[in-house]
Amino acid sequence: MSEKVLMKGNEAIGEAAIRANCQCFFGYPITPQTEVAAYLSRKMTKIGRVFLQAESEVSAINMVYGAAGAGVRVMTSSSSPGISLKAEGISYIAGAELPCVIVNIVRGGPGLGSIQPAQSDYFQATKGGAHGDFNMPVFAPASIQEMVDLIQEAFDVADIYRTPCMIMGDGMLGQMMEPVEFKERVKRELPDKPWASSGLNGRKKHNVINSLFLKPEQLEDHNIKLQEKFKAIKENEVKYELFSCDRENDLVMVAYGTTSRICKNVVRLAEAEGIKVGVVRPITLWPFPAEAFEKTIDKTNHGYLSVEMSCGQMVEDVRLCVEGRKPVNFYGRSGGMVPHPEDILEKVKEIIGGAK
Template sequence: MNKVLMKGNEAIALAAIKAGCKCFFGYPITPQNEIPAFMSEELPKINGSFVQAESEVAAINMVYGAGGCGVRVMTSSSSPGIALKQEGISYLAGAEIPCFIVSVGRGGPGLGGIQPAQSDYFQATRGGGNGDYKVPVVAPNSIQEAIDWTYKAFDMADEYRTPVMMLIDGLIGQMMEPVSFENQSCKEFDRSGWATTGTKGKRDPHIINSLYLEPRDLEIHCLKLQAKFDLIRQKEVAWEEHNLEGAEIVAVAYGITSRIVKNSIEKLKEKGIKMGLIRPITLNPFPVEAFSNLPRSVKSLISIEMSLGQMVEDVKLASCGKYPVDFFGRTGGVIPTPEEIVNYIEKLVKEGK
């Protein structure tokens, strides 16, 4: 296979272009600047459009405009920038506009810091926009997986007419790994039934809108959005299982943290402690199924995150009280070491938890 060494941010941008993305709108923020930089260089070459907007709010509304015209479109930002985009994301979900949003997490709250963090799990999976809406969220843990899911995310966005978010962190954005763009393809979608491409006097206008003043109409619309998300839950949920056979403790970790946990698992093996891993790849919908048929050996779960405990709530919901759920996390841009996770698990085991 023909491999190249690429930064996560650049690889996502290139995958987006290969997946047919024609427009990018964004505003600079560390640690995701390589995405807009790459797009500003490459999109003009394929007659696409790159606009550095005056703000994140403007950028997400430009996404609304281009997406409404049926163009494959994306934006990217980092934590405080994604916060600013929340209103637009709610409108995009309400108006059922396909688009791809990349969130490259850094420490927060507020301006926070610029080092990698996973403290935007709630922001991504719950969303900060108003109304009854849900946005699918995927969280790759390698650059190859980020590429693969960029293609899939664009297809999902079109298939379900929804914004799709990819949540990574500064580490995946900045690091380089060997990747391949071979064997990737995207589906064709007919957008002629809804996109605002001009009536040319031959059909009724298509209207891209999220305003429903009649309560029953809005309820029907929300139920439709809900049904769509239920379908996504049935068809698109993804997770990885690692070392579950015979495991006493199962760690739940996503993104870069899952790779740190894999190192911890190896170290724990040497100490005679069997730990497995469930790695949610889709964070929303959360892979609830992964928790229903765990081996009998499993005594407890532990959510390990670069936050002070956000996904842990979904782990508790998914495991329905069947197991005690513990938590370990570092935040603010501090990356946990495999060793400190090992120490924490050892302590748990000694205490008989």
């Protein structure tokens, strides 16, 4: 059994990537995720792998494209404005069906915003992430241990479906320290990569990898193929947690990442006042866990409360899942402000009509 080690979130991301056999990292410094690159800069070259600080985020994501096209495991990381700069490259990677992992440690926005934690990149991540008809799996860890586990899961999912995958944390998860255990994972069956440009598997002819289709009929066929892949991801890769939802509740909160941890404290505070609330925690933000709402909708008397560190982005997906069958409310803080459990509880009381 492996021992637990106290690590900062960003450094744990780097170590998890190494243990997931990431061979290349390309990135550019930006707060609050710079320690990911700093950690990998110290470790990667010592074990014969590639670390390169690119001259910009645009360069970094195109280097990711090249390494992924060669068939090796590759990762980049950044924070909100940096992800925006990578957006064109992310779309090219998705169009070319290349596996990679992209880490976004979200900070407050829009614009340069702040270096404080936020969840205001939800739309950017889940509604495609860049131009064109595509989606990518987005994992939202709520602890450093889960961040470690999901980094390794994301590499597997990327290889299985030939897709970019995103880990979306926030500045608090990146900067905090918690004990983590690097456990042996159940190995998933991964496909070979005969499509790669590097001559893997004894291939004798060159593979040309791009996302350009000049004939509209060909591009439409390619898009239909991509949509079938996204359908398979929706069917097989949804992850979520139900907390205190095995009972009838006055209200069910919906939250992910750091905010979900705060909401679990709200559950305990509410119980002390005779109020029953539960938490639906999406772990995959795309695909969004519609099934979690089917399991809880008949057990919540006053519907749902989406709690976010944003101005209300995930609330739209909650409403799509609920389909008007129960009320969906919103409570959020933005700009790097973190919700307080007591303030969320006051919102719960307002919705249900006061304490019991």
